[in-house]
Amino acid sequence: MGEARVTIVDVARRAGVSIKTVSRVINREPHVRPPLREKVELAISKLGYVPNSAARALSGSRSFVVAALFSNPSLHYIAELQKGALRICRERGYHLVIEQVDDSDPAYLDYLDRFLQGVRLDGVILSPPLTDDAGVMERLDGMGIPYVRIAPLSDVDRSHALFSDDRSGAALLARHLASLGHRRFGLVTGPDTHLASYERRQGFLDELAVAGFGKDAVEVIQGDYSYDSGMAAGIELLAKRAPVTAVFSCNDDMASAVIAAATRLGVKVPDELSVVGFDDSPVATQIWPPITTIRQPIADMSAEAARLLIDRVEARPCVSLRFEISLVDRKSTGINKALVR
């Protein structure tokens, strides 16, 4: 613990090779024969050598810094995003810089410029809605900084892109509600500028259509992912002559608001109304009843994004990956009583 730090020279001496050979092994460069490579690797592990990234950054062309840019203010989303990317960065000796871009500020691109000037970045992870911000991508392209987008809406081949399967998630929920005997559904959508939002709506509607429900079986109300919009939608849905017995809110915040609306109106959840959400955000378990929802592998996606950046995958055409989702069955859904009767 107290010894001076192990350097590449120590490793080279111990393995009986030049420092350049050690460098080749570390960087997985070709032109090192297996026996030598093994000797070097042995020396590395015996000495517990960890390359000094400041020296690597200074000498080489990499900076060992990756940034995750977001404007989405959902804590849960950011935290998950960070978790996955951080894991990979740490494994590879990279730093992760988290940066909020406030795209409602008219000068946000200038701010971004200053940020990009400050640190040299090896790559950037973009999350919605920044994934479709032409200004941001231009800046990045202009400075030659590679980036990976998570769930981009447009221009999918402009960069590597990662998708979660929002459509099947919504379909899963539709099937779940239908299997509980529900016949009249409410759908509270998110803003259509999000790909995710569009996919969730369509996935839900398409699956219901497949299950044989007509258009009149579902009442669609436009929301904007906020608690307040969910509350308004909930009240509207429950005030109808023939109220719905199951509601899909395109995120958990709105779902929790729908549950609150039901409670205020004296409608019991899940006995008289089933409610499902999407995202598995913390609020899903911070209210009663806890919300049946869809969990997305955000951390897995951001981990993969970091990997693509760090391993400098430069495949053409760009990599496009789809990640699996899963349904988390909690207590906000129940059998349609009308059916039992």
Next chain:
Amino acid sequence: MGEARVTIVDVARRAGVSIKTVSRVINREPHVRPPLREKVELAISKLGYVPNSAARALSGSRSFVVAALFSNPSLHYIAELQKGALRICRERGYHLVIEQVDDSDPAYLDYLDRFLQGVRLDGVILSPPLTDDAGVMERLDGMGIPYVRIAPLSDVDRSHALFSDDRSGAALLARHLASLGHRRFGLVTGPDTHLASYERRQGFLDELAVAGFGKDAVEVIQGDYSYDSGMAAGIELLAKRAPVTAVFSCNDDMASAVIAAATRLGVKVPDELSVVGFDDSPVATQIWPPITTIRQPIADMSAEAARLLIDRVEARPCVSLRFEISLVDRKSTGINKALVR
């Protein structure tokens, strides 16, 4: 934008001095006469010079990396902590590394060791309950890494320590509820291993005592900051013969659970029961009614922590700062009806 990066040599040439003098100016070292200093500063700003931190780290004794360690899984807390520290780090050209220490894992100290070995740190920010973890502090002391603690419970002079005024926050709530005419209070506490938890309880009780309420005016139930414990406490409080009309839950999660419990039991909030929380976490506005609560300046505290670390304040005795809190009045509190009658 396209020019090669400006280095210390360019600045030195332009100012007509040696690079060492420029270095002195950058690092605010003494022994540079004002006229020279000004010339250098002018050259720096004209050229838009930004020191290369990889080179500084390699050459000097600093690493330009500060870590924030936490085991507290509250997203809101972590996000705020990060926000403040990040701002300062960015200003000063430092990197912030976020690291979760899972202190329920028996091998967590080994894990910490490995982490500390991986990156050389210039300083560490510790948040509760890590602030009182002897093992963690020993490691840090052993490696000579300075640290700042946020709200430590014990051994306050062992490091710089920052406190938020939990006690006055709780007192504020007590006054608020008393002024609404409440006479019988419920108190749902957190685990006593948190300083904050203890302070909140005492602040509340002391203030009520000052206001002339006897011990029998308040029903204390031990919780553990979780939703479930809040639910149990809420049910217990409301099942009493002479139920309380106002409840203080030591965090917002438990407060939201108390509100849910009331709803389940048919007790209207705030008409029949006032509920207050603490922290101003997101859930406070994600339920109905939104919770009256206390906002703490977590981001300000972590910013100050970063500043202390980066500016290497080595004052003896250690700095100990107290930060102000404020009450956020929302809709979960109302006038005691019994009083009006």
Next chain:
DNA sequence: GAGACAGTAGATAGCGTTGTCAAACCAGGG
């Protein structure tokens, strides 16, 4: 068996700073 060529290894020059040490300067005392 010589020549060409790819694959493999090493010597060495940076990368942009800070730290060390020596030189130059300057004031005050004898």
Next chain:
DNA sequence: CCCTGGTTTGACAACGCTATCTACTGTCTC
């Protein structure tokens, strides 16, 4: 006017790595 001791400045060697260029090894071809 010289010496002393402090302050101010500069020259130059690290820091630990990657990149470049050169040298060596084989293998294959004719």
